[in-house]
Amino acid sequence: MGACRHRHRCDGRIGFPKQQTDMTAKKSPEELRSYRWLGRDDLRSFGHRSRLRQFGYDRADWAGKPVIGIINTWSEINACHGHLRARADDVKRGIWQAGGFPVELPAMSLAEPFVKPSTMLYRNFLAMECEELLRSHPIDGAVLMGGCDKTTPGLIMGAISMGLPAIYVPAGPMLRGNWRGNTLGSGSDAWKYWDEKRAGRIGDAEWNEIEGGISRSFGTCMVMGTAATMMAIAEALGLTLPGASSIPAVDANHPRMCSAAGRRIVDMVWEDLTPQKIVTPAAFDNAIRVHMALGGSTNAIIHVIAMARRVGIPLDMARFDALSREVPVIANITPSGKYLMEDFFYAGGLRALMAKMQSLLDLSCLTVTGKSLGDGIAGAEVHHPDVIRALNDPLYPEGATAVLTGNLAPHGCVMKPAAADQRFLKHRGKAIAFENYNEMAREVDRDDLDVTPDHILVLKNGGPKGGPGMPEWGMLPIPKKLLRAGVRDMVRISDARMSGTSYGACILHVAPESYVGGPLAFVQTGDEIEIDVPGRRIHLHVGDDELARRRAAWTPPAPHYPRGYGAMFSAHIGQADEGCDFDFLEGQAAIAEPEIH
Numbered sequence: 001m002g003a004c005r006h007r008h009r010c011d012g013r014i015g016f017p018k019q020q021t022d023m024t025a026k027k028s029p030e031e032l033r034s035y036r037w038l039g040r041d042d043l044r045s046f047g048h049r050s051r052l053r054q055f056g057y058d059r060a061d062w063a064g065k066p067v068i069g070i071i072n073t074w075s076e077i078n079a080c081h082g083h084l085r086a087r088a089d090d091v092k093r094g095i096w097q098a099g100g101f102p103v104e105l106p107a108m109s110l111a112e113p114f115v116k117p118s119t120m121l122y123r124n125f126l127a128m129e130c131e132e133l134l135r136s137h138p139i140d141g142a143v144l145m146g147g148c149d150k151t152t153p154g155l156i157m158g159a160i161s162m163g164l165p166a167i168y169v170p171a172g173p174m175l176r177g178n179w180r181g182n183t184l185g186s187g188s189d190a191w192k193y194w195d196e197k198r199a200g201r202i203g204d205a206e207w208n209e210i211e212g213g214i215s216r217s218f219g220t221c222m223v224m225g226t227a228a229t230m231m232a233i234a235e236a237l238g239l240t241l242p243g244a245s246s247i248p249a250v251d252a253n254h255p256r257m258c259s260a261a262g263r264r265i266v267d268m269v270w271e272d273l274t275p276q277k278i279v280t281p282a283a284f285d286n287a288i289r290v291h292m293a294l295g296g297s298t299n300a301i302i303h304v305i306a307m308a309r310r311v312g313i314p315l316d317m318a319r320f321d322a323l324s325r326e327v328p329v330i331a332n333i334t335p336s337g338k339y340l341m342e343d344f345f346y347a348g349g350l351r352a353l354m355a356k357m358q359s360l361l362d363l364s365c366l367t368v369t370g371k372s373l374g375d376g377i378a379g380a381e382v383h384h385p386d387v388i389r390a391l392n393d394p395l396y397p398e399g400a401t402a403v404l405t406g407n408l409a410p411h412g413c414v415m416k417p418a419a420a421d422q423r424f425l426k427h428r429g430k431a432i433a434f435e436n437y438n439e440m441a442r443e444v445d446r447d448d449l450d451v452t453p454d455h456i457l458v459l460k461n462g463g464p465k466g467g468p469g470m471p472e473w474g475m476l477p478i479p480k481k482l483l484r485a486g487v488r489d490m491v492r493i494s495d496a497r498m499s500g501t502s503y504g505a506c507i508l509h510v511a512p513e514s515y516v517g518g519p520l521a522f523v524q525t526g527d528e529i530e531i532d533v534p535g536r537r538i539h540l541h542v543g544d545d546e547l548a549r550r551r552a553a554w555t556p557p558a559p560h561y562p563r564g565y566g567a568m569f570s571a572h573i574g575q576a577d578e579g580c581d582f583d584f585l586e587g588q589a590a591i592a593e594p595e596i597h
């Protein structure tokens with residue numbers, strides 16, 4: 001069998017500096033993993049080949065070629081990935097061009113708006129599915145297609161654990177929203193105008209128009225939410241082609257990026273360029289610094305810790321806090337700033353942002369191109385200096401995320417100071433505590449609720465086990481009586497997460513969570529809580545004796561699931577500060593290749 005070994009070149013199109021790997025090919029066709037399925041002269045291989053012929057393929061289509069699995073999270077209920085069915089064909093075009101054999105493998109789509117109780121319940125499910133799809137099939141390398149929040153970490157965690165060469169193809173953001181000439185941002189403007197509706201400032205007709213204008217094309221949320229943050233982190237880690245994460249989903253650059261990724265993965269297989277060679281501790285530091293400069297979503301902390309632990313890097317929240325103090329927010333994007341991802345792309349995108357902050361990055365890190373991160377951003381320029389600011393003219397002087405600890409959160413909690421009313425960064429107030437989301441939803445809009453803007457709303461049982469699945473409940477609604485008085489922010493504390501499109505003085509991911517007996521479980525209405533973001537402290541002003549008395553009187557809640565995936569989730573899920581991975585998925589222990597008999 002003769003291998004197609006020609007090297008392909010990309011022109012210097014927007015976002016794609018010339019790919020020109022000088023890595024020496026290492027594998028022979030007989031060393032391809034797929035050879036065990038397709039290359040041998042035995043009965044099983046006969047069966048595999050005859051089933052490929054059933055599709056109309058012939059030996060010339062696969063013989064001696066790397067088999068590339070395209071893990072596609074397209075579905076008909078996930079508009080963020082609505083274009084990925086067609087984009088998979090662009091990826092295949094590139095794979096064929098480069099002498100590979102493409103096989104599309106559908107995987108769980110995790111549509112953020114639809115999957116209940118939370119997509120976070122299923123991130124690890126997707127990670128397992130990705131890993132096992134690759135392991136159980138004759139696959140030599142993988143193209144990972146996703147973008148909607150949990151799909152990026154889920155696919156990357158699975159690919160890391162499988163350890164085959166893999167390249168990430170981000171779905172890209174949708175176009176800007178529009179309502180009566182006003183720009184609308186995903187999520188962020190939904191929350192904003194919902195508050196306006198609750199306050200009686202807009203009516204049903206306006207609300208209906210906003211519903212039709214806020215999501216105008218396929219693609220992910222177009223603010224710096226979790227999707228945009230995680231796609232950028234994938235690029236900063238070196239797992240995408242340079243510039244890939246910033247391209248709007250419907251821009252013609254996007255299908256070109258997809259076919260370039262298809263060409264590149266074939267060479268990556270011959271080079272045996274696995275994720276383990278790319279996602280080093282230095283690459284994770286780069287990713288965290290980029291996250292901070294972007295003013296990225298708090299959710300990224302959980303996902304990045306989980307990804308790092310899959311390669312055996314013991315990353316923790318303290319590293320985020322340390323790096324956050326060194327990196328200013330320079331991306332002026334909603335919800336921390338005012339522009340949207342489409343503007344970010346026109347301003348030069350992530351390559352330009354990384355070029356602006358290159359003094360803070362390790363540019364020697366290897367990427368999927370086979371070249372360095374520095375090579376990938378060479379020549380990138382900022383075209384709109386208000387969208388991508390200079391380091392000495394930041395939007396916010398410190399990083400996106402502050403990690404607080406104290407007797408209320410012994411293992412930490414997180415806050416996004418740039419997206420909060422600055423007066424709450426040092427604050428002491430009385431708690432109004434809700435035992436669960438339903439109680440909060442029932443009570444929060446009551447006219448007789450005894451609440452002022454200085455109160456602190458506390459939500460329990462929103463964590464990994466308690467939610468379950470750590471739903472995005474952390475941006476608790478401002479009580480209606482305060483909304484009517486013009487209040488738009490107040491301190492809110494929970495063990496839940498918050499959408500990356502959300503904003504406000506929300507303290508999240510309190511660990512350990514209340515459901516397992518973390519101190520949050522013992523907060524009562526009227527307790528005083530003190531927050532000191534510059535000092536990174538959070539303190540519940542209740543004496544140790546009283547806390548011990550409350551703990552002794554506490555009864556653990558009943559399990560959510562009697563059987564099924566939820567029961568497995570509850571038995572094995574880690575806490576937020578640990579990345580919420582399953583205990584049995586962490587680590588690097590080698591798993592044998594499947595027997596073929």
Ligand code: FES
Pocket residue numbers: 080111112113147148149186219220221225227
């Ligand atoms: Fe898919 Fe926001 S709903 S990225």
